Amino acid sequence: MMTRRIVDILKNGQPDESLTIQGWVRTKRDLKGFAFIEINDGSSLSNLQVVLNAEMPEYETLLKQLNTGASVEVDGVLVPSQGKGQRIELQAKTAKVYGEADPETYPLQKKRHSFEFLRTIGHLRSRTNSFGAVFRVRNACATAIHQFFQERGFLWVHTPIITRSDCEGAGELFTVTSFDLNKVPKTEQQDDVDYAQDFFGGKAYLTVSGQLEAEIMAMAFSNVYTFGPTFRAENSNTSRHLAEFWMVEPEMAFCDLHGDMDLAEAFLQHVFKYVMETCSEDMEFFNQRIDDSVLATAENIINNEFERITYTDAIALLEKAPVNFEYPVSWGLDLQSEHERYLAEQLFKKPAIVTDYPTGIKAFYMRLNDDQKTVRAMDILAPKIGEIIGGSQREERLDVLTQRMQSQGLNPDDLWWYLDLRRFGTVPHAGFGLGFERLVQFMTGMGNIRDVIPFPRTPLSADF
Amino acid sequence: MMTRRIVDILKNGQPDESLTIQGWVRTKRDLKGFAFIEINDGSSLSNLQVVLNAEMPEYETLLKQLNTGASVEVDGVLVPSQGKGQRIELQAKTAKVYGEADPETYPLQKKRHSFEFLRTIGHLRSRTNSFGAVFRVRNACATAIHQFFQERGFLWVHTPIITRSDCEGAGELFTVTSFDLNKVPKTEQQDDVDYAQDFFGGKAYLTVSGQLEAEIMAMAFSNVYTFGPTFRAENSNTSRHLAEFWMVEPEMAFCDLHGDMDLAEAFLQHVFKYVMETCSEDMEFFNQRIDDSVLATAENIINNEFERITYTDAIALLEKAPVNFEYPVSWGLDLQSEHERYLAEQLFKKPAIVTDYPTGIKAFYMRLNDDQKTVRAMDILAPKIGEIIGGSQREERLDVLTQRMQSQGLNPDDLWWYLDLRRFGTVPHAGFGLGFERLVQFMTGMGNIRDVIPFPRTPLSADF
Numbered sequence: 001m002m003t004r005r006i007v008d009i010l011k012n013g014q015p016d017e018s019l020t021i022q023g024w025v026r027t028k029r030d031l032k033g034f035a036f037i038e039i040n041d042g043s044s045l046s047n048l049q050v051v052l053n054a055e056m057p058e059y060e061t062l063l064k065q066l067n068t069g070a071s072v073e074v075d076g077v078l079v080p081s082q083g084k085g086q087r088i089e090l091q092a093k094t095a096k097v098y099g100e101a102d103p104e105t106y107p108l109q110k111k112r113h114s115f116e117f118l119r120t121i122g123h124l125r126s127r128t129n130s131f132g133a134v135f136r137v138r139n140a141c142a143t144a145i146h147q148f149f150q151e152r153g154f155l156w157v158h159t160p161i162i163t164r165s166d167c168e169g170a171g172e173l174f175t176v177t178s179f180d181l182n183k184v185p186k187t188e189q190q191d192d193v194d195y196a197q198d199f200f201g202g203k204a205y206l207t208v209s210g211q212l213e214a215e216i217m218a219m220a221f222s223n224v225y226t227f228g229p230t231f232r233a234e235n236s237n238t239s240r241h242l243a244e245f246w247m248v249e250p251e252m253a254f255c256d257l258h259g260d261m262d263l264a265e266a267f268l269q270h271v272f273k274y275v276m277e278t279c280s281e282d283m284e285f286f287n288q289r290i291d292d293s294v295l296a297t298a299e300n301i302i303n304n305e306f307e308r309i310t311y312t313d314a315i316a317l318l319e320k321a322p323v324n325f326e327y328p329v330s331w332g333l334d335l336q337s338e339h340e341r342y343l344a345e346q347l348f349k350k351p352a353i354v355t356d357y358p359t360g361i362k363a364f365y366m367r368l369n370d371d372q373k374t375v376r377a378m379d380i381l382a383p384k385i386g387e388i389i390g391g392s393q394r395e396e397r398l399d400v401l402t403q404r405m406q407s408q409g410l411n412p413d414d415l416w417w418y419l420d421l422r423r424f425g426t427v428p429h430a431g432f433g434l435g436f437e438r439l440v441q442f443m444t445g446m447g448n449i450r451d452v453i454p455f456p457r458t459p460l461s462a463d464f
Numbered sequence: 465m466m467t468r469r470i471v472d473i474l475k476n477g478q479p480d481e482s483l484t485i486q487g488w489v490r491t492k493r494d495l496k497g498f499a500f501i502e503i504n505d506g507s508s509l510s511n512l513q514v515v516l517n518a519e520m521p522e523y524e525t526l527l528k529q530l531n532t533g534a535s536v537e538v539d540g541v542l543v544p545s546q547g548k549g550q551r552i553e554l555q556a557k558t559a560k561v562y563g564e565a566d567p568e569t570y571p572l573q574k575k576r577h578s579f580e581f582l583r584t585i586g587h588l589r590s591r592t593n594s595f596g597a598v599f600r601v602r603n604a605c606a607t608a609i610h611q612f613f614q615e616r617g618f619l620w621v622h623t624p625i626i627t628r629s630d631c632e633g634a635g636e637l638f639t640v641t642s643f644d645l646n647k648v649p650k651t652e653q654q655d656d657v658d659y660a661q662d663f664f665g666g667k668a669y670l671t672v673s674g675q676l677e678a679e680i681m682a683m684a685f686s687n688v689y690t691f692g693p694t695f696r697a698e699n700s701n702t703s704r705h706l707a708e709f710w711m712v713e714p715e716m717a718f719c720d721l722h723g724d725m726d727l728a729e730a731f732l733q734h735v736f737k738y739v740m741e742t743c744s745e746d747m748e749f750f751n752q753r754i755d756d757s758v759l760a761t762a763e764n765i766i767n768n769e770f771e772r773i774t775y776t777d778a779i780a781l782l783e784k785a786p787v788n789f790e791y792p793v794s795w796g797l798d799l800q801s802e803h804e805r806y807l808a809e810q811l812f813k814k815p816a817i818v819t820d821y822p823t824g825i826k827a828f829y830m831r832l833n834d835d836q837k838t839v840r841a842m843d844i845l846a847p848k849i850g851e852i853i854g855g856s857q858r859e860e861r862l863d864v865l866t867q868r869m870q871s872q873g874l875n876p877d878d879l880w881w882y883l884d885l886r887r888f889g890t891v892p893h894a895g896f897g898l899g900f901e902r903l904v905q906f907m908t909g910m911g912n913i914r915d916v917i918p919f920p921r922t923p924l925s926a927d928f
Contacts, residue, residue: 099889
C-alpha cells in the first residue's frame with residue numbers, strides 16, 4: 001500500500017479507500033472507547049483526523065504513546081467524517097509508532113508560543129502551524145520565480161558567493177579567510193596582513209550582490225537571472241535585516257528602463273498569483289491569524305496596473321501632502337519609508353514605480369539621464385511595505401561609466417572586466433533586485449524577517 | 465515589432481515573416497555587393513544568418529562596424545536560405561549597431577582558443593560556442609532538478625551558508641568574520657582570539673553541507689531538498705575540485721535506504737532525460753567537439769536499471785578482477801576512483817549503487833547495520849566519472865547516534881539540536897548529496913570542473 005500525502009487525501013480522498021499515512025501527532029482526544037488523533041505530515045496546514053478504536057490491537061499502548069510530536073504510521077480506511085471541519089477521516093486498522101515525544105520535555109505542547117520563543121527552538125519550530133505555512137509559501141514563491149523566468153527563456157546563472165571585488169559600496173562586507181585568526185601572517189614589513197598567503201591570494205569577501213557578474217552573463221545570453229544568497233555585515237538588529245538573505249536579480253540585454261519596469265510588474269504579479277493559487281489555505285491562515293490585510297494586498301498587486309511616476313514628480317506630490325512627515329522632503333534627498341508608504345498606500349492605493357532618482361543618491365552603474373542630474377533608476381513601492389524592488393537601466397557608455405566611477409571615488413582598474421563589457425559589443429541593458437525574504441515577509445504578513453527564513457543569521461546569532 | 469529569440473526563429477520561423485533580432489556578431493563574410501553576418505543572442509548554439517545587401521542604408525558603414533563581438537539590432541524578413549546548414553535566413557532591411565568590438569583588441573576573434581586562455585577572460589568566455597552550450601546545459605540541469613522535486617511535493621529549503629557548526633568533519637572550513645584582520649581582538653589573557661566580539665558572537669564558517677539542517681526540515685515537511693552553494697577550503701588544484709560549488713541534498717522522512725536508492729536513480733534519469741530533450745543541439749556539440757561518449761553515457765543512464773550491490777560483494781568482485789589496481793583492494797578500505805570505474809565501466813557497464821560500507825570509512829550520522837560493522841550508506845558510481853551521488857539512511861536511534869558521535873571524537877552537546885530530532889518524534893529517514901558541478905561536468909564531458917561554473921573559485925583564484 002502506497003503512502004499518501006495528507007494534502008492529497010484531504011483534497012481527493014474518497015470513502016472506502018484503504019491507505020497508509022505517515023506523520024506526526026498534533027493533538028489527541030481520548031474519548032470513551034475511541035480516540036481522535038490529528039496527524040500532520042507537513043504537506044498542508046490541515047491535519048488528517050485519525051480515529052482509533054478500542055478494538056484495534058495495542059489500543060491502550062498506542063494511546064499512551066501517541067502524544068503531541070510522536071511520529072506514526074497508520075493503515076486504515078477513509079470514512080466520511082461526522083465531525084465538523086473535515087470532509088473525511090481515517091478509520092485506523094493498525095498503527096505503528098516510530099518515535100515518541102515525552103510530554104514532560106517536548107517543548108511544542110499544544111498552546112500558543114511566541115515567535116521569540118520559537119526562534120530559540122529553530123530545529124522544531126517548522127512543526128507549528130505558522131512556520132509550516134511560512135515555509136510552504138516560501139517554497140511556492142521560489143518555484144514561481146523560477147517558473148516565471150524559465151518560461152521566458154532566462155537562464156538561471158550562479159554568480160560567485162566568494163568575491164574579491166569590494167568596490168560596489170553596497171554595504172559592509174564579511175571577510176572570508178582560511179587563516180588561523182590566532183596567527184594571521186604579516187608582510188615582511190610587519191605592518192599589514194599578508195593576504196598573498198591567504199587561500200585566494202588576496203582579500204576575499206562574501207558577495208553583496210550578483211548584479212555585476214549577471215551583467216557579464218547577460219552580454220552572452222541576453223536574459224539571465226540570479227537567485228542565491230547574499231550577505232551584509234551590518235550591525236542592524238531590526239525586524240527587517242538579515243546578515244544572510246537570498247536575492248533575485250534578473251538582467252536583460254537590449255532592454256531599457258521601460259522594459260525593466262514591465263518585467264518587474266509582470267514578475268511580482270505572477271509570483272503573487274502563483275502563491276494565491278497554490279497556497280490558498282496557508283494564505284487564508286495568515287489573513288486570519290497574522291495580518292488581516294495580506295489577502296487584500298495580494299489582490300491589490302495582482303489586479304492593478306502599477307503607477308509610474310518620476311522622482312521629481314513624487315517629490316512635488318510629497319511636498320503638497322497634508323501629512324507631517326518625520327523626515328524632510330526635498331529634491332535630492334532619498335525617500336524614506338514613510339514617504340514611500342504615503343505614495344503607495346495613501347495616494348495611489350496600489351504599487352507605484354518611482355523613476356529617475358538624483359544621481360547623488362544612487363549607484364555608479366545606473367545610466368545617466370540627459371539632464372545630467374538624474375539616473376535611470378526605478379524603485380517599486382508597495383502598500384504596507386515600502387520598497388520591494390530596486391532596479392535600473394545600466395550605464396552602457398564606456399566614457400560616462402568611467403567618469404561616474406571616478407567621481408564616486410572608485411578605481412576603474414579594479415573593475416576592468418566590467419568596463420570591458422562596454423568596450424566590446426556594449427548594449428543598453430537593465431535589471432532589478434528583489435530581496436527574497438522581504439517578499440515572503442510582505443506576502444505572509446510576518447512581523448519579523450527572522451521568521452521567514454529557516455535559520456536566520458543576525459548579529460550575535462547563527463544557531464543551528 | 466517584437467524582438468524574437470533566435471532559438472525560436474530557427475525552429476519556427478516562416479518565410480516572409482517580418483521580425484527584429486538583437487544579438488552579437490559571430491562572423492562576417494563580405495562578398496561582392498552583399499555580406500553574410502552570423503548573429504547569436506545566446507538562446508541557442510546556432511547563429512541566425514543575416515544577409516546585408518549593398519542597397520540598404522549605410523551599407524558601407526555597417527560593414528565596417530559589424531565585426532566579431534559587435535552588438536546589433538536587425539529588422540528584416542525571413543527568406544529560405546540558399547546555403548547549406550540553415551533552413552532560413554534573415555534578409556536585413558535596416559540594421560543598428562549598438563556597440564562595436566575593435567578587431568585589434570577584442571580577445572575573442574574567430575579561432576580556437578584554449579580553455580586555459582578563456583579562463584583568464586571569464587567575463588567574455590560565455591560568448592563562445594563551448595561556454596554558451598555549457599551554461600545552457602547547466603541551466604537545464606538546474607531546472608530539471610527543481611522540476612523533479614517540486615512534482616513530487618518536496619519543498620526547496622534554504623539551509624544556512626554561514627554556520628557555527630564545525631563538527632561534521634567533511635573537510636576544511638573557510639572562516640567568516642567581520643574582524644579587521646590587522647587587529648584581531650584577543651581575550652583578556654591575550655592567548656586566544658576573542659570570538660565573542662565577532663559578528664556572530666563566536667567562530668563562524670562557510671557551510672560544507674546543508675544535510676543536518678535539511679534533516680530538521682524533513683522532520684516537519686517529510687520531503688525536502690536543498691540546492692545551494694557549499695564550500696571547501698581544501699588546497700586541491702585538480703580538475704575535479706572547486707572551493708565553492710553547488711550541491712543538491714534531498715532528505716526524506718519515513719524513508720529507508722531502498723527508498724533513497726529508488727529516488728536517486730529516478731532523479732538522475734529524469735535530469736539526463738530533460739537535458740537530452742531540451743538541449744539536444746548543445747549535447748550533440750559536446751559529443752562532436754568535447755567527448756564523443758557523452759551521448760552514449762546519457763543513454764546508458766536513462767535506459768538502464770542501476771546495478772545494486774553491497775560493498776562486501778563489490779570487494780569480493782574487485783579482488784577477483786583481472787586488473788592490476790594501483791591501490792590495494794581489501795575489506796575496510798575505501799574504494800578508489802579506479803575501483804569505482806572498474807565496477808561501473810568494465811563489470812556492469814552501467815551505473816552501480818554500492819551499499820553498506822564499513823563503519824570506519826563513513827560519517828557518524830549513517831545508520832548502523834545489525835552486523836555492527838557496516839552502515840546504511842550508498843554511493844552511485846557512474847561509467848566515466850566514478851562517484852556521482854553519495855547518500856545514506858540516517859541513524860534515527862538516539863542512543864546509537866550518541867555513541868557513534870562519541871566514538872568519532874565528536875561532542876554530542878555541540879549538536880544538541882540534531883539529537884533532539886531523535887528525542888522527539890524520530891523517524892527512519894534518508895537522503896543523498898549530489899555535487900552539481902560534477903553532474904554538469906559528467907554530462908557535458910568538459911575536462912575541467914572550472915569550465916562548468918561561470919566564475920570558479922580555486923586556490924589563489926577568485927577573479928570577477
